[in-house]
Amino acid sequence: MKQLIDFIPLIIFFVLYKTHDIYVATMALIVAIPFQIAFMWWKYRKVEKMHLITFAMVAVFGGLTIYLQDEDFIKWKVTIVYALFAVVLLGSQLMGKPVVKAMLGKEITLPEFVWRNLNLAWTGFFSICAVLNVYIAFHLPTDVWVNFKVFGLLIATFVFTILSGVYMFKYMPKEEEPKTPESE
Structure with a gap:
């Protein structure tokens, strides 16, 4: 909801x-x-x-x-928001406190290098989105930009979130299977 x-x-x-x-x-x-x-x-x-x-x-x-x-001003908003996200993530990385870990670390246990990699991956993702938005907003018709803003960025974020989940799952601690009399 x-x-x-x-x-x-x-x-x-x-x-x-x-x-x-x-x-x-x-x-x-x-x-x-x-x-x-x-x-x-x-x-x-x-x-x-x-x-x-x-x-x-x-x-x-x-x-x-x-x-x-x-209309250029509203088009810049998207770029600035994504660039701001990238800067915050990169800044947190440089300070040794990845924002991604701060957001998810209470629910998920992962090795430190995974948190750093995820943080850098999201930094890159937001940076690419910011650059793409500048290109699409100022080199293509407004109709294309609106569709990109509404659908393109939404789908890209969804796909990147799933890929991040797959990457995290790979490094999550495995639960031990309960011992049964046959397994002893």
């Missing part, structure tokens, strides 16, 4: 872009995210930092998009 709520502003943006234009869709996105945050607070009594960062970025870049009637 929680993950579905994360996609509602994106769905609203996509539908209104397809039925109206980038400016109406951006305005709807700016309005939808505070409702999303309020709902999350009401339902779970917690607001994730990611939602607040997203709202701040959308408010600033979306506001500039609407005020200046220049």
Whole structure:
């Protein structure tokens, strides 16, 4: 349920872009995210930092998009968010405290090198997404960029998450089988 709520502003943006234009869709996105945050607070009594960062970025870049009637600003938001993720992950790596381990380490036990590799892999993933967004946003039509933002990045993140899970599974401690009288 929680993950579905994360996609509602994106769905609203996509539908209104397809039925109206980038400016109406951006305005709807700016309005939808505070409702999303309020709902999350009401339902779970917690607001994730990611939602607040997203709202701040959308408010600033979306506001500039609407005020200046220049769609480039909302396109930059995606790049900046992904670049910010990459910088935070890389910074945590350099400080010896991978963010990926901080997020998942309470539930999953893995060797330190695996946490470092995952952290670096996600740093690379977010860096590539940021660069791809710049290319697609500023070298291809806005229609292509919206489809990339909504579907391309979502599918890429899903696939990379699965690949990360497969990699982690390989290094998870194996549970010992219970001893039976026949195995002794």
